[in-house]
Amino acid sequence: MTETVLTIREMCDAFNVTPRTLRFYESKELLFPIREGQKRLFTRRDRARLKLILRGKRFGFSLEDIRQLLDLYEMGDQQKTQLSETVKLAHQRLEEMKRQRDELGQTIDELTQQIDWAEKQLEKARHDDAA
């Protein structure tokens, strides 16, 4: 198990973010790179987390929302009391996401219709121009 770690630059290139962003995420406890002297080294775990962070952002979640979700993904042998709370929270988030998915589907349908309509208008306009 070669635990490949990435420097901050490699991490930035891999995910197309800036060093500032990674340091900021660490300060907000979203990432936990290990330290070699002063330098940060990002593990496989950090990579997985960052992937979910960037995904969550696209869904409009705040970094704090995301942090709480990430916690659920990393409970190997934690306190059961907290686990119970986290599961409840996760259920809520899950429902939110399902609603969001449904709304998104509806919005996609509507936008598709609008585009069809607009393209027909363009077609008609081209026809009129030819007259």
Add this chain to the structure above:
Amino acid sequence: MTETVLTIREMCDAFNVTPRTLRFYESKELLFPIREGQKRLFTRRDRARLKLILRGKRFGFSLEDIRQLLDLYEMGDQQKTQLSETVKLAHQRLEEMKRQRDELGQTIDELTQQIDWAEKQLEKARHDDAA
């Protein structure tokens, strides 16, 4: 056709937003309430737009993104040149939204699995406690 218009307060109550938010959206040309003297009156059109605005926000779109999308929904007899551009932009947004929908579905699946796993851990913990 009784064109029911709403005062700012009625509008706020209907959509659970603050007056400040509605005035802010007007200043950013997302809403166009008519004026009776000084007071704003929100039309059916404003209601439809606000619904889409709030929806868009949940998807993580910026207000500027949303404004451009809204334009597509309200092109009765505008300039064709702009229409063509807007349609192109809308296609891009549509693809974005489809990707987002797919990612969201995947995230929902993953989160569901995590919850299942966590609940089994809780079940096991309860069993261990009974011992």
Add this chain to the structure above:
DNA sequence: CGTTACGGTGACGCGAACGTCAAGAACTCT
């Protein structure tokens, strides 16, 4: 041994999306 490259820590700046006064007009009720 200087300098170039890469990484680090503050600290301040900035745009987005509002919140929060302050001060005044306009209408209603008593």
Add this chain to the structure above:
DNA sequence: AGAGTTCTTGACGTTCGCGTCACCGTAACG
């Protein structure tokens, strides 16, 4: 007429998510 409510327009404050800058360490290169 006075008081209260609802609306208006500024204008400044705030939070989030970083960008940017200044300055420092250190390892490598010529």
